[in-house]
Amino acid sequence: MKVPLTLVTIVIEGLLKDQLIQLLRRHGATGFTITRTEGAGSRGVRASDWEGPNLRFECIVSRESADPILEDVARTFFENYSVIGWLTEVSVVRGTKFTSGGG
Numbered sequence: 001m002k003v004p005l006t007l008v009t010i011v012i013e014g015l016l017k018d019q020l021i022q023l024l025r026r027h028g029a030t031g032f033t034i035t036r037t038e039g040a041g042s043r044g045v046r047a048s049d050w051e052g053p054n055l056r057f058e059c060i061v062s063r064e065s066a067d068p069i070l071e072d073v074a075r076t077f078f079e080n081y082s083v084i085g086w087l088t089e090v091s092v093v094r095g096t097k098f099t100s101g102g103g
Helices: 014-026 063-077
Strands: 002-013 033-037 054-061 083-093
Touching: 002 014, 002 063, 014 054, 014 063, 054 063, 063 083
Parallel strands: none
Antiparallel strands: 002 054, 002 083, 033 054
16 A cells, blocks of 8 residues: 655765754654765765765655755755755655554
8 A cells, every 4th residue: 555755855065964953853754865976966066075965855744844854954954054944845655654653
């Protein structure tokens, strides 16, 4: 049986990894996937090794959790860092694994 949930995707500067993990946990994310990523956008290409890689976080949560996550990301990071986030509606098999208390 499929469960409708929301995929939250956030691309963020690597130096913010621990802060973003804490933010996701505060909003009830039970897990996430992190991949190293690179690209170019309105701020150009980030190529500096000392800044570390950009990271792409993906987590599946309820719609009720997804909007507050992005609002908190915007409030916390957008002014001073290169960050982008978006939501995608998804249908998930074993969806209870992605909600608090799920099995």
